[in-house]
Amino acid sequence: MLLQALREQVLEANLELVRRGLVLYTFGNASGIDRGQGLIAIKPSGVPYERMRASDLPIVNLDGRVVDGEMRPSSDLATHLVLYRSFSAIGGVVHTHSRCATAWAQARKPIPCLGTTHADYFHGEVPVTLELTEEQIRSEYEARIGDVIVSTLAGRDALEMPAVLAAGHAPFCWGRDAAEAAHHAVLLEEVSALALAALSINPGATPIPRAMLDLHFYRKHGAGASYGQRGS
Amino acid sequence: MLLQALREQVLEANLELVRRGLVLYTFGNASGIDRGQGLIAIKPSGVPYERMRASDLPIVNLDGRVVDGEMRPSSDLATHLVLYRSFSAIGGVVHTHSRCATAWAQARKPIPCLGTTHADYFHGEVPVTLELTEEQIRSEYEARIGDVIVSTLAGRDALEMPAVLAAGHAPFCWGRDAAEAAHHAVLLEEVSALALAALSINPGATPIPRAMLDLHFYRKHGAGASYGQRGS
Amino acid sequence: MLLQALREQVLEANLELVRRGLVLYTFGNASGIDRGQGLIAIKPSGVPYERMRASDLPIVNLDGRVVDGEMRPSSDLATHLVLYRSFSAIGGVVHTHSRCATAWAQARKPIPCLGTTHADYFHGEVPVTLELTEEQIRSEYEARIGDVIVSTLAGRDALEMPAVLAAGHAPFCWGRDAAEAAHHAVLLEEVSALALAALSINPGATPIPRAMLDLHFYRKHGAGASYGQRGS
Amino acid sequence: MLLQALREQVLEANLELVRRGLVLYTFGNASGIDRGQGLIAIKPSGVPYERMRASDLPIVNLDGRVVDGEMRPSSDLATHLVLYRSFSAIGGVVHTHSRCATAWAQARKPIPCLGTTHADYFHGEVPVTLELTEEQIRSEYEARIGDVIVSTLAGRDALEMPAVLAAGHAPFCWGRDAAEAAHHAVLLEEVSALALAALSINPGATPIPRAMLDLHFYRKHGAGASYGQRGS
Numbered sequence: 024m025l026l027q028a029l030r031e032q033v034l035e036a037n038l039e040l041v042r043r044g045l046v047l048y049t050f051g052n053a054s055g056i057d058r059g060q061g062l063i064a065i066k067p068s069g070v071p072y073e074r075m076r077a078s079d080l081p082i083v084n085l086d087g088r089v090v091d092g093e094m095r096p097s098s099d100l101a102t103h104l105v106l107y108r109s110f111s112a113i114g115g116v117v118h119t120h121s122r123c124a125t126a127w128a129q130a131r132k133p134i135p136c137l138g139t140t141h142a143d144y145f146h147g148e149v150p151v152t153l154e155l156t157e158e159q160i161r162s163e164y165e166a167r168i169g170d171v172i173v174s175t176l177a178g179r180d181a182l183e184m185p186a187v188l189a190a191g192h193a194p195f196c197w198g199r200d201a202a203e204a205a206h207h208a209v210l211l212e213e214v215s216a217l218a219l220a221a222l223s224i225n226p227g228a229t230p231i232p233r234a235m236l237d238l239h240f241y242r243k244h245g246a247g248a249s250y251g252q253r254g255s
Numbered sequence: 256m257l258l259q260a261l262r263e264q265v266l267e268a269n270l271e272l273v274r275r276g277l278v279l280y281t282f283g284n285a286s287g288i289d290r291g292q293g294l295i296a297i298k299p300s301g302v303p304y305e306r307m308r309a310s311d312l313p314i315v316n317l318d319g320r321v322v323d324g325e326m327r328p329s330s331d332l333a334t335h336l337v338l339y340r341s342f343s344a345i346g347g348v349v350h351t352h353s354r355c356a357t358a359w360a361q362a363r364k365p366i367p368c369l370g371t372t373h374a375d376y377f378h379g380e381v382p383v384t385l386e387l388t389e390e391q392i393r394s395e396y397e398a399r400i401g402d403v404i405v406s407t408l409a410g411r412d413a414l415e416m417p418a419v420l421a422a423g424h425a426p427f428c429w430g431r432d433a434a435e436a437a438h439h440a441v442l443l444e445e446v447s448a449l450a451l452a453a454l455s456i457n458p459g460a461t462p463i464p465r466a467m468l469d470l471h472f473y474r475k476h477g478a479g480a481s482y483g484q485r486g487s
Numbered sequence: 488m489l490l491q492a493l494r495e496q497v498l499e500a501n502l503e504l505v506r507r508g509l510v511l512y513t514f515g516n517a518s519g520i521d522r523g524q525g526l527i528a529i530k531p532s533g534v535p536y537e538r539m540r541a542s543d544l545p546i547v548n549l550d551g552r553v554v555d556g557e558m559r560p561s562s563d564l565a566t567h568l569v570l571y572r573s574f575s576a577i578g579g580v581v582h583t584h585s586r587c588a589t590a591w592a593q594a595r596k597p598i599p600c601l602g603t604t605h606a607d608y609f610h611g612e613v614p615v616t617l618e619l620t621e622e623q624i625r626s627e628y629e630a631r632i633g634d635v636i637v638s639t640l641a642g643r644d645a646l647e648m649p650a651v652l653a654a655g656h657a658p659f660c661w662g663r664d665a666a667e668a669a670h671h672a673v674l675l676e677e678v679s680a681l682a683l684a685a686l687s688i689n690p691g692a693t694p695i696p697r698a699m700l701d702l703h704f705y706r707k708h709g710a711g712a713s714y715g716q717r718g719s
Numbered sequence: 720m721l722l723q724a725l726r727e728q729v730l731e732a733n734l735e736l737v738r739r740g741l742v743l744y745t746f747g748n749a750s751g752i753d754r755g756q757g758l759i760a761i762k763p764s765g766v767p768y769e770r771m772r773a774s775d776l777p778i779v780n781l782d783g784r785v786v787d788g789e790m791r792p793s794s795d796l797a798t799h800l801v802l803y804r805s806f807s808a809i810g811g812v813v814h815t816h817s818r819c820a821t822a823w824a825q826a827r828k829p830i831p832c833l834g835t836t837h838a839d840y841f842h843g844e845v846p847v848t849l850e851l852t853e854e855q856i857r858s859e860y861e862a863r864i865g866d867v868i869v870s871t872l873a874g875r876d877a878l879e880m881p882a883v884l885a886a887g888h889a890p891f892c893w894g895r896d897a898a899e900a901a902h903h904a905v906l907l908e909e910v911s912a913l914a915l916a917a918l919s920i921n922p923g924a925t926p927i928p929r930a931m932l933d934l935h936f937y938r939k940h941g942a943g944a945s946y947g948q949r950g951s
């Protein structure tokens with residue numbers, strides 16, 4: 024892929040976060056990777072969305088070195104890098120402080136799968152990381168957030184659980200490209216709001232049955248997907 | 256009715272869901288039936304609302320066979336078909352994952368009739384279905400959702416209770432035509448939000464008296480209706 | 488006042504409810520009275536706000552007889568009439584089903600005065616009526632709602648408490664004219680939302696001290712008012 | 720600084736409160752000070768935001784005397800003056816009744832630092848003042864609110880805790896200039912909403928560790944700040 028095309032895709036994913044009401048001021052960031060070249064386009068740090076152009080997005084390699092562009096990458100770059108290195112199937116990463124998902128992260132609670140809206144996109148409860156230790160906080164904090172997200176998924180297929188809540192912080196989401204990562208961030212926010220409201224109505228609400236979870240998730244994901252206009 | 260007119264009515268009902276903020280992305284679907292011909296127009300699966308044209312809506316018969324149109328019908332078609340076959344008085348069906356109504360469905364709690372806003376449209380508490388069994392989930396799931404909705408109403412007049420919450424899923428609504436079904440979906444969302452907030456203020460809040468429920472519901476429905484400019 | 492001017496003022500108060508997000512569809516209604524002539528302009532029943540013109544508003548006398556205009560008055564007219572007859576200082580009445588105020592009415596709880604936002608407009612807790620008896624419900628229901636609002640205020644100055652919650656129903660508000668009644672409806676909704684959230688944070692939150700209530704209320708109301716550009 | 724420039728900055732800060740949805744009607748006020756001249760521009764009392772021009776903003780000295788302009792200053796001026804006199808590092812003050820921050824003030828609870836969104840702007844829990852005594856309420860109330868805010872911070876660096884909740888009232892925020900004060904008011908509202916939701920999910924949620932608080936706060940503030948495009 025040409026770097027220009029990658030930058031445009033990633034810019035578009037960043038702007039989708041704005042359009043969906045997931046970000047305040049310069050909060051949030053999206054990135055995308057070209058696996059062939061091992062190059063990543065990511066939002067620049069602290070630049071207002073309304074002025075952001077594709078050419079503002081720095082291009083970095085998997086070691087985090089800027090190889091093209093004038094601006095400094097998002098301060099969350101190191102977290103994105105760990106995720107790209109650990110989850111080989113993903114092509115985009117999004118981080119937001121969206122209202123309800125962040126509230127779950129601050130509550131240090133996984134989001135239970137209480138309904139099919141959740142099951143359509145996340146295969147089971149959305150996990151929350153352990154808290155970072157003081158040592159981790161003091162030593163390359165952003166990379167350690169990536170590590171703790173990876174260990175939280177513990178070898179699961181990252182595309183079956185495309186979001187993790189960083190404890191006391193906020194969600195990170197991913198997908199096959201930057202657009203899908205942004206899509207998952209929007210859906211995570213909706214699912215977070217639904218679960219918050221459902222538990223407010225009934226604190227004892229329990230997850231949907233496994234058969235229902237599987238049917239909904241695999242109807243939209245994997246080889247047997249049947250939703251939309253794609254298939255037979 | 257000409258199929259073109261039916262398609263336009265149903266398209267309009269789908270777009271009303273967007274305007275009222277009840278749907279995210281391609282969520283939700285509305286359909287309408289021409290009882291004379293036994294033909295149904297329904298939203299196509301996975302098509303963005305902003306690009307949807309009336310001619311995109313497939314026409315199916317009551318067995319679910321597409322008799323006109325190029326696109327695949329909504330994956331919820333089988334649920335709509337069961338409702339049309341079981342509730343002979345209805346002419347439109349709407350399914351959404353609207354925020355507060357879905358929260359009640361995820362909480363597996365019926366929505367109590369705590370006020371006159373509710374009583375104006377729903378004659379008593381809005382029921383929630385039983386959970387589907389694993390066998391039901393594995394065998395024509397969407398049709399089984401229709402069955403469990405029908406058994407939840409247990410022979411009541413479907414126009415007196417034009418909504419049911421599918422447990423762990425989301426609401427289905429209906430009306431005399433697609434427009435009224437969409438109207439009921441909007442009102443169900445409002446009533447769901449009101450009940451959630453009222454019970455947050457007072458967990459012991461009780462339903463309004465039967466006389467008040469009847470007065471409000473029958474003021475707007477049935478032979479004695481007196482609301483609006485329709486005459487004394 | 489010319490009837491045309493009264494109609495325009497009342498139309499404007501109705502449209503203010505729309506602009507502030509207090510009404511859904513045709514919900515809600517505002518009226519205003521010309522005390523000299525004993526004539527009231529009120530929203531017509533079931534007419535969409537976006538098509539409403541001043542000339543659509545029926546003019547009724549204090550007995551509820553339409554003396555000018557083609558359309559039927561709001562079905563809540565009888566409640567407005569009781570309020571005008573009982574509270575001689577008021578010149579406008581507004582009824583809405585706005586989200587948070589209606590939740591308090593459905594919870595059958597008065598809204599405690601937890602802060603100065605409340606104290607600036609409502610002199611103490613906003614009361615909720617007793618439930619209507621079955622006999623009251625069956626006998627000129629709308630007028631009985633007016634009666635129970637009046638008895639809830641029990642001789643207090645209606646301009647010191649310009650809102651009452653009708654139990655299991657929704658709020659009624661009033662003011663010196665239709666515009667002020669609409670203003671109070673907007674503020675009641677805000678105050679209702681604040682109290683709901685405050686009690687969610689601290690269920691034991693208590694009302695502000697009497698001295699603070701009096702200072703805030705009388706700073707904006709009565710002979711000693713000092714707020715705004717009206718002068719020292 | 721020319722008074723015209725100060726007025727324009729302060730007008731812009733006032734309008735930012737409107738754009739971010741923090742104010743209803745004429746609620747809220749922002750001011751800014753020129754420390755060299757000891758002159759303050761502040762929002763006029765009770766003027767609609769949509770009609771406000773820079774030249775409407777009165778200029779007052781630190782004793783509260785109007786030295787330029789035709790209109791009366793905001794009724795909260797005396798509170799602003801106490802803050803400017805006590806916190807020498809600040810250049811702007813904002814007061815709002817924004818929904819969630821006001822709910823915390825009404826609940827008389829400090830806002831715990833449950834996450835990094837909070838830690839990025841407020842160095843620890845946002846405190847709430849003691850209630851004013853009846854004597855304080857009756858004697859130059861607005862100045863006494865300033866006093867109790869100052870004593871709540873008890874000698875802390877005002878730029879490390881740029882907001883305090885006035886008990887039973889609403890938040891006051893500040894910053895190095897009026898724009899930053901408005902920015903803090905927006906962030907306080909977001910942080911208030913996040914904490915409310917997080918505690919609704921998990922009433923036992925605890926503050927983030929001190930090391931995480933320090934890392935986030937000092938990454939954006941002080942000599943070692945590294946966020947954005949400013950630094951090395």
